[in-house]
Amino acid sequence: MGRIHDQKYHHGMEMREPHNYNLQSATCETRKRRQKHKSALLTGKCRQHVSPFFLGYIIAIAMAIRFLVMVGIWAAVFMNSLVIQGVSFxxxxxxxxxxxxxxxxxxxxxxxxxxxxxxxxxxxxxxxxxxxxxxxxxxxxxxxxxxxxxxxxxxxxxxxxxxxxxxxxxxxxxxxxxxxxxxxxxxxxxxxxxxxxxxxxxxxxxxxxxxxxxxxxxxxxxx
The missing domain is CATH 3.10.100.10 (Mannose-Binding Protein A, subunit A)
Incomplete structure (x- = not known):
């Protein structure tokens, strides 16, 4: 009787172990999916921040700076032109x-x-x-x-x-x-x-x- 009881006990343990393993695997998979989902959400947010308005804003600033530089250059050229008796030509x-x-x-x-x-x-x-x-x-x-x-x-x-x-x-x-x-x-x-x-x-x-x-x-x- 003792041997039969031990066999049933070992058989039950063998049945439980795969079940626990499956639960752990499922939990790991769920965690991985959640992490991937969060990463995808973060990536999507970053992309939204970068495009398209942010890029347009950066381009507009660059063009404005270039325009101001050109205006400064032309102003310098004009001021260095001939000046006589308070008359700028x-x-x-x-x-x-x-x-x-x-x-x-x-x-x-x-x-x-x-x-x-x-x-x-x-x-x-x-x-x-x-x-x-x-x-x-x-x-x-x-x-x-x-x-x-x-x-x-x-x-x-x-x-x-x-x-x-x-x-x-x-x-x-x-x-x-x-x-x-x-x-x-x-x-x-x-x-x-x-x-x-x-x-x-x-x-x-x-x-x-x-x-x-x-x-x-x-x-x-x-x-």
Whole structure:
């Protein structure tokens, strides 16, 4: 009887052990599946964060930085262009005719911005000694760079006392479409400031001045 009991006991143990093994295997498989599921969820979240808005955001920032760098470069180039008497000019690449040395050539006219201050009569004489005249406005479109002028300069306008009309040095009458006159002080001469506006000024007041010259064919640029 004892042997029979032992055989049943061992037989029962043999039946239980595979069952326990199967349970452990199933548990391990379940854990693995859960881990894979969590990994898949995490991967999916990461992918959602990375694409597509995040990538678009990064690209937009990169483009903005590149744009700012280009703007900075062009601004530096512009600021390093010719600056005379508070006037900043764009780079004048095209050749528009022979001008004296250190003069500005713009749309077939030559300009010189003085560094010294003189009265109107002295300024006029200084320009004439250089085969030029004080600034004259012929056409706003052809002289558009003069809008950038920031300080006062004598120009070639003088008021005729008899009829209070304004005339250029060559005797031609000022046209309303050339420049607008603003009464500032008692005087019969005019200074140019900016935006095609002239201001009355006492002719004996010292001011800087602008000489202007129409290029003559054959004139040396190194004069």
């Amino acid at each position: 764009p780079s004048l690449e095209s050749y528009c005719g022979p001008c004296p040395k250190n003069w500005i050539c713009y749309k077939n006219s030559c300009y010189q911005f003085s560094n010294d201050s003189k009265n109107w009569y002295q300024s006029k004489a200084s320009c004439q000694s250089q085969n030029s005249s004080l600034l004259r406005i012929y056409n706003k479109a052809d002289q558009d760079f003069l809008k950038l002028v920031k300080s006062y300069h004598w120009m070639g306008l003088e008021q005729i006392p008899e009829n209070r009309s304004w005339r250029w040095e060559d005797g031609s009458v000022l046209s309303p479409d050339q420049i607008s006159m603003v009464e500032m002080q008692n005087g019969t001469c005019a200074v140019y400031a900016s935006s095609f506006k002239g201001y009355t000024e006492n002719c004996l007041t010292p001011n800087t001045y602008i000489c202007m010259q129409r290029p003559v064919r054959g004139l040396s640029k190194t004069q």
